[in-house]
Amino acid sequence: MGTVVSIELADDLPADVLSGLIGDTCAWLHEVDQRFSTYREDSEVNRFQRGEIVLDDLSPDMRHVLDACADLWRFTDGYFDAYATGSLDPSGYVKGWSVEVASARLARAGSTRHYLNAGGDIRMRGLNSDAQPWRIGIRHPWEADKLSWVLTVTDGAVATSGTYERGEHVWNPRTGKPARGLRSVTVVGADLSVADAYATAALAMGEAGIGWLAKLAADGYESAVVTDDGRAFSSTGLPAAV
């Protein structure tokens, strides 16, 4: 995917076990890349896109991803759109989902204290190596070495979508132009796949995303937002560190 993934396992397990877990995680992420990368000519997503496989013959993972993208398209009124670029690109969902699955696999394999950070989207479980909740900084949208919020999370996900790294890469499907208005959107909740999609959708909505994000609190998804002109907003339940 071209995304750097950082992994920390804080479990009190033998070193060879931990290495094995990391190896398995990397193998999973490579499998995801093979299947879903739009940059690989022979990926399943591209073969489907070219009509070389039909829906019935898709892998279970691909079908899950397509279903989830369809649900998210409806839920976000089209602001999350796997076809936004004109051809199928589910990577906005796949990034968070692949890490969500990786974390679940680690938990089943015996790691109950870990975090995975895939390019700024984080899934964590349990406590850090100091036996404290994980402390997650949200990068300041202008100053790369500073933070605008610090969160404390044990089990959960933190996803951020922003324009300050890759510029205007998020599209507003209503205007057909790059999204304007929000510089950074962070969503915190139980599932990284949806947190990631919600953050991206809210960014695509521009300022209207602020109101939309507020409603997610009822579903357990908190948020923190910074606008292009430097105003900051957060939900009352955001797990900010004291």
Added chain:
Amino acid sequence: MRRSTAAAVGTLTGAALIVGVRLSVTPPAATVAAPPAVDLANSGASPEPTGSKAPAKKKPAEQTAGKTGGAAGSGSGLRDGVYKGKAADYAYGTIQVSIKVDGGKITAADATYPVNGNSGTINPNAIAKLKQETLKVKTAKEIDAVSGATLTSASYKQSLQAALDAAGA
């Protein structure tokens, strides 16, 4: 993703309120799905200026409380102005409908919805808001990881996360 919550609330609100028109004026063609019933006999005949209230945006907004019986007895219709129906008390609070008459026709209908206390359960959108705050600038100490916009591989190298990863090695 709980769409069913909003739909269930809409149904509850609609079922609790009365739908119907009992006026001799001709309501406008299609703007209001279900014109409200207004008990003009008790509301006071003269129009009063409407206080502003939360606009009713949800689907059952046009269905409002009022008595089905009352009707403007006079055949000539209503004078122009705003008329308020009798305020009706429900479990979640008080609901009052008002209509605006212009040129002898109903041109607008509205209802006040309770927006405080536990009545937030029938209008949850009224209370869900992100609060504005000062954008803080904190130094990154004692954190485990950084969440930010996806880094390009090049910018990862200079990133906070990279520094954390290196320190942990």
